């Protein structure tokens with residue numbers, strides 16, 4: 131068996147960083163260069179910058195009008211106007227023109243009266259000395275400090291530097307970063323993947339993250355898992371670049387060479403940090419150059435970059451580490467975490483009433499889409515076992531709070547139409563968004579009850595009446611509720627193309643591997659109802675306990691051969707190229723408090739449901755009906771008693 135590389139994961143992020151910084155302080159230093167001010171945006175000043183010239187450079191008119199000898203305007207009033215003569219008492223000036231002795235004040239053009247004579251004006255109010263004159267140095271005085279050292283130059287700074295006569299400035303050299311993706315299974319984007327190929331993506335994410343920080347990044351082609359090739363690349367890059375990032379091969383795999391290479395070439399200061407995702411980070415130094423090994427999984431890679439690469443770039447480029455705003459939010463479901471590490475859980479955040487609500491997304495280190503969907507990270511500290519639903523947590527935001535406040539929070543049963551609606555929301559009403567989290571119909575109603583969602587999409591069959599949704603709202607809520615009618619949709623069994631198992635109905639599930647939905651999902655309730663009708667017990671279904679949380683996840687499981695059948699909507703089967711055997715029609719509606727019907731976000735939602743654009747999309751997806759979409763059913767539980 132090939133040698134594995136077991137690493138420690140007990141050191142905290144802070145300890146690891148401190149240890150690394152201590153070593154780096156002895157080997158790296160910020161480099162400086164002089165550049166034109168016109169190209170200095172976002173660069174960092176070395177030391178304080180002082181004005182060369184005053185601004186304004188001379189006493190100047192602040193208004194269009196005439197520059198006057200104020201002494202001669204004395205006593206002017208409505209009853210005793212004063213007439214002034216050009217060349218003697220005044221001179222015509224425009225805003226910004228110099229005003230020099232004997233002139234010592236400016237009268238605005240609109241305060242001048244005609245006398246009918248060329249070169250003469252009449253005034254009815256005296257001018258005070260220095261009136262409407264910007265004195266020399268009013269804005270900037272020569273010798274005054276304009277910017278301090280270690281300051282990131284902004285657009286306004288560029289303007290002021292130039293007005294003060296500064297054309298060149300000494301700034302930190304932008305750190306240069308070499309990025310090496312590694313892995314024999316990794317192919318370049320655009321190449322055709324075969325089984326086992328992974329399309330290279332991390333290096334491009336690093337490249338852009340580094341640029342966002344103000345560094346210069348050079349991305350190299352993928353290096354296969356070959357000790358010698360990796361060694362040569364790192365050795366060479368460490369001579370030429372300020373920082374080297376080597377991606378993947380950081381953990382315990384038989385072909386994870388990174389740490390061995392770095393040990394041979396230099397010093398590995400840290401391997402493994404108590405952080406999840408991102409554990410197998412490597413912090414090393416080769417020939418006085420920091421070399422950081424980041425894990426291969428995209429989320430781990432991102433978190434490793436934020437926590438370790440950015441601080442090192444800040445040391446190299448004299449940047450201040452950018453910090454995302456941290457807010458308090460209520461977590462929408464229980465989260466269990468290990469005591470051993472700090473965990474970064476991606477969350478969607480929305481504002482319902484006065485509180486911010488964070489809904490956790492997929493936790494896997496490979497779930498890059500969870501980062502695309504997320505509005506921030508909920509950070510569960512090391513030594514914490516997790517948090518209960520409705521507890522307050524800290525969320526590090528990376529989306530604008532204003533956008534979050536303009537987001538309709540939809541939590542409940544999943545359907546592909548929610549993605550379509552989220553796409554249409556800003557199109558129908560600019561600046562409005564929709565975020566959806568999928569926890570099943572009952573989960574959605576519970577979120578609504580805790581006032582953590584605006585809207586809960588539901589499809590819950592009342593087994594006694596055969597009517598969908600209404601009886602559940604009456605039973606669960608005391609408040610006046612409303613049901614916005616959504617779509618009718620066909621539920622059915624999804625099976626592999628050509629139906630190789632010859633599945634015809636519920637009875638046939640007894641002889642195949644099934645993939646179920648999670649407890650509380652309407653689709654699962656429908657299955658239970660159908661099983662009961664056919665007098666089949668869940669134990670007779672192999673895979674009854676195997677759960678997926680969305681229609682698409684069920685369809686993907688069947689498509690990949692992980693299961694023979696699963697239940698879901700037609701559109702999911704179509705999207706995954708599966709055969710579909712209808713078992714019934716159901717109503718997929720939206721529950722909310724009646725008082726929320728007036729919210730602008732809800733009005734926009736209603737508008738979408740009734741729009742032709744939306745119906746067109748439903749037609750494309752297939753398997754839906756929408757005659758009643760957008761109709762409102764008011765449900766008042768008291769009135770039924």
Ligand SMILES: Nc1nc2c(c(=O)[nH]1)N[C@H]1C(S)=C(S)[C@@H](COP(=O)(O)OP(=O)(O)OC[C@H]3O[C@@H](n4cnc5c(N)ncnc54)[C@H](O)[C@@H]3O)O[C@H]1N2
Pocket residue numbers: 311312313315316328329330331332333377378379380381382383386407408409410424425426427428430495
């Ligand atoms: N026995 C153990 N196995 C693993 C451990 C462990 O402690 N013991 N740690 C796990 C953890 S945690 C992580 S994170 C990963 C890190 O793995 P590596 O850094 O060694 O990376 P690889 O195994 O080469 O790749 C992981 C994954 O990421 C994909 N990948 C790699 N490079 C790229 C790229 N440039 N762009 C996109 N995706 C990339 C790669 O194909 C793999 O799917 O190790 C666990 N294992």
Ligand code: MOO
Pocket residue numbers: 405406407408409410425427429430495
């Ligand atoms: O560190 Mo790994 O990123 O936990 O999955």
